Amino acid sequence: MSTFLESGRLPSLLAWARRSRRTSTPNHRLPRADRSARSARSARSARSDRGSATVWAVGAIAALCAVFGAVLALGQAVVIRHQAAATADLAALAAADHWMKGSEGACATAERVARAQGGRLVRCEVEGEISDVTAASAIGPLTAESRARAGPPGPAALASGQEARWSAS
Structure with missing residues (x-):
């Protein structure tokens, strides 16, 4: 060395x-x-x-928030649709039950039932014992309409073209 x-x-x-x-x-x-x-x-x-991980994290959080918001909006739309269908069903049953009051009396009953359900009656027709009702429900900017028919399954239903669900024995 x-x-x-x-x-x-x-x-x-x-x-x-x-x-x-x-x-x-x-x-x-x-x-x-x-x-x-x-x-x-x-x-x-x-x-x-420097700071690139923060940018990626903020982007990922924003994307997750957008997906979560879309899922919530879709869930709310489904709830409104179900609420409109239930309102129409109950209003149609009420109108069919009160068919003897005439068309105006039966539709007034259907209107009361629809309001009690948190919806509104869009259209109501009563022909004999058969009622045909359209109801709408709204929450925020979303609105859904649903149509329902109610009446006895007897000869009046057969005259309108529907099958009878019972048979005479």
Whole structure:
């Protein structure tokens, strides 16, 4: 080792070793000029990536919120549709039950039932014992309409083209 020190070749050999291991050498072991260049490069790349995870996280959260909002709106639409169908069914049954009051009396009863259900009566027709009712329900900007018919399954239903659901024995 003394021959290397005396010949002056050891510092040049160490400099060559440092240059060849530059990528795996820690920053504090590099010469001062190489250290500043390396730290400037890493600082630039760190600055360009700084905050990118936050941007990705905000984007993912926004996408999840949009999907969640769409699912909620779809669920609300289904609830409104079911509410309109139930309102129409009950109003049609009420009108068919009060057919003897005449068309106006039966439709007034259907209107009361529809309002009690939180909906409104759009159309009401009573022909004999058969009532045909259209009701609507609304929550916020969404509105749904549903139609229902009610009446006895006897000869009046057969005259309108529907099958009888019972048989005489």
